[in-house]
Structures are given as C-alpha cells and as structure tokens.
C-alpha cells in the first residue's frame with residue numbers, strides 16, 4: 001500500500017468593491033473594459049422576467065455596444081423559481097450557446113437572481129467570476145453582498161449552495177423607484193435586523209427617519225435616506241463577514257429573526273415576502289430575548305413599533321399551525337443534532353454571546369411553542 005500527502009495550501013484574496021449610487025450601467029461597462037474580470041471574453045447576463053422589461057435590455061445593449069460579447073438569459077421571477085431546476089435550465093442554455101470557462105456572469109436583479117446567479121457561476125466550468133448588479137433594497141441590504149449563494153429546495157430555503165464572493169457589487173438606488181411598496185418594506189425588515197444586531201444609532205435614525213423611505217402604504221424614497229441605509233447595511237454586514245466569512249460562529253448573528261422567519265416563509269408557501277417573514281421572525285426572537293431578560297420591555301416595544309412603522313407584520317398570522325412552524329424550524333441551517341437554535345439580541349444594537357462563546361443557543365421545542373402561543 002502506498003499513500004501520498006498532497007500539500008495544497010491556499011492564500012485567497014477575495015476582496016471586492018461595492019459601489020453605491022444611481023444609474024451605474026456605464027460604470028459597470030467601464031469597469032469591464034478596464035479588466036474587472038480579466039479572463040472573461042464573454043458575459044452571461046442573467047436576470048428575471050420582471051427586471052428584463054425594466055433594465056436588462058438597456059444593459060444588454062450598452063454592453064454589446066461597448067464590444068463586450070453578451071447573451072441575455074432570463075429566469076421566471078420569484079422565490080419559487082430559485083431552484084435547482086432553474087439553475088440546470090440556465091446552465092444548459094449557456095452550454096448550448098457555447099459558454100465556457102472564459103466567461104463571466106452578471107447577475108442583474110434582486111436576491112433571487114444574485115443567489116442563483118452566484119451559485120451557478122461557482123459551479124459552471126468549476127467556477128467562473130460573477131458580478132452582482134443589485135436592483136432592490138432587499139438584495140442591497142442582504143443577498144447581493146457577503147458571498148452566500150444558493151437555491152431553495154422543497155424542504156427549506158437556501159439549503160444547496162456555495163460561499164462564493166463576487167468580483168464587484170453595484171447597488172443601484174435609482175432602481176428602487178420601480179419597486180412595489182411591499183418590496184421596499186421587505187428590504188426595510190433586513191435593515192431593521194442590521195440595526196438591532198449591531199447599530200443602535202441606525203436604529204434611532206430609522207425611528208426618526210423611516211417616513212422618508214416608506215410610511216405604511218406609500219414609499220417616499222428620499223435619495224439621501226436611501227443612500228444612508230444602503231451604506232449602513234453594507235457596513236454592518238461587512239463588519240461581520242470579514243471576521244467570519246464561512247459562518248463558523250459570529251456570522252450566525254446575521255440570521256437574526258431568520259430561524260422562525262425562514263420556517264414561516266416555507267410554511268406559507270412564499271405568499272409572504274422574505275422581509276415580512278423576517279419581521280415576524282424578529283418579533284419571535286425578541287419575545288424570547290425578553291423572556292430571558294436580554295432586552296427590556298421598552299426595547300421590545302420599540303422594535304415591534306419600528307417594524308410596524310415600516311408596514312411589516314409583527315405577529316404570526318392567524319390560522320398558522322404553531323406546531324408545524326416549530327417543526328419547520330428544524331430545517332434551519334443553525335440546527336445541530338436535531339436541536340433548533342436561535343440567535344438573540346442583547347439589548348438594541350448588540351448580540352448575545354452564550355456559554356462557550358457561541359452566538360446561537362439551542363432551545364426546546366416546547367419552550368418555543370410556549371412563546372409563540374403567548375404572542376398570539
């Protein structure tokens with residue numbers, strides 16, 4: 001018998017820029033001409049059926065006119081299409097069109113497109129570069145930055161994927177103006193989440209200024225306010241991601257509100273937006289944090305009031321089976337040895353580190369159910 005040791009050590013620099021601004025197509029074209037993806041000679045512009053009509057044709061034309069060989073690939077819009085099947089279909093279309101390892105992906109759209117496009121890029125030809133051009137507040141706040149890419153399965157969301165960092169991210173605030181107000185609110189849920197977990201000043205700013213972005217039924221997108229939250233979301237996210245890219249511990253805090261939120265998202269069959277589900281999950285976690293003495297009654301009430309001010313739901317909708325909601329929580333990626341785990345606020349703007357330094361804590365299903373029943 002023989003054996004070999006294969007010494008393969010990797011030094012990786014996955015650093016990249018995030019550009020926040022308005023109407024950034026010309027900047028993207030210029031960056032590509034300047035060698036942003038130096039090995040790519042062909043671009044797969046991946047978008048969804050909503051963004052196709054609004055922006056994709058314009059970008060496709062600009063890229064082509066600049067001499068950048070680009071094909072447009074369109075997936076059906078919506079979280080229910082963020083599947084392995086859609087990924088396979090796009091991959092087959094790219095292969096059919098002759099795409100190879102000398103290509104790159106430009107994911108133009110919201111979180112569904114960047115999650116799926118980034119995952120596809122990570123496996124196509126064993127990995128080609130990708131660029132995120134984010135058109136929504138929700139993806140600016142979360143999915144387009146941080147390098148988590150994935151697809152959903154009928155079992156739960158984001159179960160199959162890769163950590164794969166983009167070559168660059170563009171956050172185009174101008175595109176937020178074509179979003180339905182429900183989508184604006186959805187992005188605000190992730191913004192409130194970031195404020196709760198790391199930035200009490202952002203929390204206070206949101207309490208005072210939320211109406212300059214969205215007041216209940218109406219989105220009133222003040223340019224400076226939008227730019228401020230886009231910047232602050234990135235700042236919070238990156239402070240965490242640069243310390244723990246692969247989520248060995250600290251990055252779990254970015255899942256605040258997601259244990260119950262994602263469980264509800266699957267249980268309701270995606271009839272609620274991601275942000276609406278996160279808002280419900282945020283209330284579940286803050287009720288648990290309150291029950292355990294980690295937040296005061298005032299902090300709990302302020303958090304719920306802020307979510308309400310954003311026009312987001314703050315309770316589990318009537319008719320939801322609480323037992324099934326708890327069962328769904330078992331598929332959360334933080335679960336270990338069959339135990340559901342929560343990350344919890346420690347006041348507003350900080351997260352609780354539990355015994356042994358872990359940012360998540362296992363909780364009994366009976367206990368979670370008691371809290372959910374109290375909320376009703």
Ligand code: GLY
Pocket residue numbers: 142146148251254255
């Ligand atoms: N959305 C949570 C994270 O990026 O870790």
